[in-house]
Amino acid sequence: MYMVETKVISGADAIAQAAKLCKPKVLPMYPITPSTLIPERLSEFVNNGELNSEIIYVESEHSAASALYGIYAAGLRSFTATASQGLALMHEILPIISASRFPAVMAVANRALSGPLNIWNDHSDAMSERDQGWIQLYCETAQEAFDTTIMAFKIAENEKVSLPVMVCVDGFSLSHVYEPVQIEDASEVDSFLPEYKPQVMLDPKKPVTIGAIAFPNTYFEFKEAEEIAMKEAEKVIEQVHKEFAKKFGRSYGNGLVELIEMKDAEYALIIVGGTAGTAREVVIEMRKKKKKVGIIRIKSIRPFPAEQLKAALKKTKSVGVIDRHASIGFGGALSNDVKSALSGQKIVIEEFVAGLGGRDISKAKLHDAFQTIIKGKKGYWLK
Numbered sequence: 001m002y003m004v005e006t007k008v009i010s011g012a013d014a015i016a017q018a019a020k021l022c023k024p025k026v027l028p029m030y031p032i033t034p035s036t037l038i039p040e041r042l043s044e045f046v047n048n049g050e051l052n053s054e055i056i057y058v059e060s061e062h063s064a065a066s067a068l069y070g071i072y073a074a075g076l077r078s079f080t081a082t083a084s085q086g087l088a089l090m091h092e093i094l095p096i097i098s099a100s101r102f103p104a105v106m107a108v109a110n111r112a113l114s115g116p117l118n119i120w121n122d123h124s125d126a127m128s129e130r131d132q133g134w135i136q137l138y139c140e141t142a143q144e145a146f147d148t149t150i151m152a153f154k155i156a157e158n159e160k161v162s163l164p165v166m167v168c169v170d171g172f173s174l175s176h177v178y179e180p181v182q183i184e185d186a187s188e189v190d191s192f193l194p195e196y197k198p199q200v201m202l203d204p205k206k207p208v209t210i211g212a213i214a215f216p217n218t219y220f221e222f223k224e225a226e227e228i229a230m231k232e233a234e235k236v237i238e239q240v241h242k243e244f245a246k247k248f249g250r251s252y253g254n255g256l257v258e259l260i261e262m263k264d265a266e267y268a269l270i271i272v273g274g275t276a277g278t279a280r281e282v283v284i285e286m287r288k289k290k291k292k293v294g295i296i297r298i299k300s301i302r303p304f305p306a307e308q309l310k311a312a313l314k315k316t317k318s319v320g321v322i323d324r325h326a327s328i329g330f331g332g333a334l335s336n337d338v339k340s341a342l343s344g345q346k347i348v349i350e351e352f353v354a355g356l357g358g359r360d361i362s363k364a365k366l367h368d369a370f371q372t373i374i375k376g377k378k379g380y381w382l383k
Contacts, residue, residue, distance in 0.1 A: 005183045011142040011174040012037035014181045015081070015107045015167065018149035020051045021189040022105075025076040028056040028067035030086065033119050034171040035109035038081035061086035065093035072102035073210050075201030077153070079104075083171060084111035087125045091132070097164050098133025099222055100210060101200070101229070103156030104164040106134075107149065110273070110324075111171040112357045120358020121171040123272065127301070127325040127333045133226045135165040135233055136301040140276045142179040144252055145169050147244065150184075151255075154193050154240050160232045162199060170274040172358070184248060192247055234303045256305040258297040259312055261287060265294030267374050268313065270321045270338060272298050275361045279322075282366045293370055301334070306341035318348040318373040322366075322382075324355040350379030359383070 009017070016038050027046070029039035045051035058064045064080050071078040082090060087108055097104055108126050112118040126136055137152060139145040145167065152165040169175050200208060214222055234256060241255025252258055260276075261283050262268060271279050276297040286293045296312055296319075298305065313319060319342075323332025330336065335351030342349060352369050355361040365382045372379060 003185050006180050007183055008178050008180050009142065010037060010176055010178050011145050011169050012109065012176065013041050014142040014146040015149050015169070016041035016045070017181070017183055018146045019079045019107075020045050021184065021186055022079070022150060022153045022193060023051070023077065024053055024079040026054050026056060026071045026078050028058050028064045028071065028078065028080050030058050030061050030064045030082070032061065032083050032086040034111060034175045035081045035083040035086070035107065037175065038107055038109070061089040062093065065090035065097065068104050068106070069093060069097050069100065069102065072097070072104055072198070073100070073202050075198040075203070077196040079106070081107040081109070083109040084113055084119075084125045087129060088113060091129065094129055094132040094134060096211070098226060101162040102164060103153070103162050105149065105152045105156055106164065106166050108166050108168045109171040109175040110168055118357040119171075121173055121324070122356045122358065123168070123324040124326070124356075126166055126168050129166075130302050130333070133163060133230070134302065135161075135163055135230070135237075136168060137165065138168045138273045138299055138301060139174065140274055140297065142174065142177070142181050143250065145174065146181050146183070147248070147250055147252075150189060150193060151240050151244050155233065155236055157196060158236045158240070159199060161229055161236050163226065163229050163233060168273070174274050188247070192244065230303045234300075234305065237300060237303075252299055253297065254308070256300040257308045257312065258299060260295040260297065262294040262296065262312055264292055264315075266292040266315075266317045267370060268294045268296055268316050268319045269366065269369060270296045270298060270319060270334070272301065272322075272334060273324065275322060275324070275355065278361060278363055279366050282363050282370065285363075286367070286370060291370070291374070298334070304337050304341065309338065309341050310345060313342065313345065313347055316347055318350065318376070320350045320352055320369045320373045320379060322361070322369065323351060323353045326353050326356060348373070348376070352379045352382045354382035
């Protein structure tokens with residue numbers, strides 16, 4: 001027998017609780033709104049003896065990422081959290097971690113990038129880092145954030161993947177919102193997530209070189225290896241998700257995408273993150289009016305589930321993409337990925353940039369987006 005406890009906690013607390021159960025040995029932490037609650041809770045766990053780990057109170061987010069690199073080079077499991085400008089400050093180190101094939105896990109409480117200064121939610125921070133070799137998994141609820149954090153370690157540490165993972169949650173609207181979360185028993189998490197065994201580490205008895213310069217005759221192969229691993233990650237994400245669902249009884253689509261009322265949908269919206277909760281209500285309302293509408297919630301931005309998307313939209317007439325990030329000069333980052341993935345398919349794709357800087361994406365706005373694609377109009381910025 002094992003104990004399962006349900007607590008009403010914030011999304012940030014849920015991530016910290018999950019990280020504690022994954023038993024990281026060292027935690028390099030630098031607080032930044034709205035991710036600060038995560039290191040605060042982990043500090044409590046360490047100080048009261050619930051977590052046997054060492055916290056490094058670094059002087060910046062750049063240092064946190066650098067320490068994360070060093071910890072994995074030493075062969076230890078680690079974890080950190082950040083947001084917005086903090087993630088941007090880490091930019092120099094992010095591709096070094098992924099190229100070194102260190103399976104780090106980091107929570108990102110998504111927040112708008114400055115300027116102007118804004119502390120509220122959109123996806124501009126993580127979306128701007130989507131090409132740096134990190135798997136990116138986006139969550140809708142606090143329970144999903146808890147579950148995804150545990151799965152992230154198992155995905156990252158799979159020998160076919162060995163890439164770092166970002167667990168992304170909407171800043172404030174998920175990181176600070178309290179919801180019931182089922183906290184799994186430590187022994188059950190232990191049986192799901194094996195003890196970390198590094199594939200490569202610094203060891204005087206078995207000398208290796210980590211972080212050496214790569215000349216033109218080798219650099220290309222490093223990037224090619226990351227691409228192969230990222231493609232392999234699609235299968236691993238699905239497999240880990242199946243294992244998690246079987247053991248703990250909770251699932252989120254197939255781990256890559258979640259299809260909502262898509263079996264007969266003629267019109268659909270593609271959504272990432274917490275906005276899906278509002279969109280579910282809109283679909284219920286429109287279905288009552290005999291409108292054949294549905295939602296595709298993309299959980300994995302990297303690797304991008306292109307084939308899954310094609311299969312889901314085979315019979316759909318038109319799709320609207322809701323972007324919480326503007327790729328200034330060419331629409332939204334997500335819509336550009338969707339257009340690329342669906343190239344050659346007979347489907348109308350409209351893009352909607354919405355929710356920038358914490359602007360509410362209301363039911364009325366999503367109704368408006370659905371009506372726009374149903375009537376064959378062009379997409380636009382949903383202000």
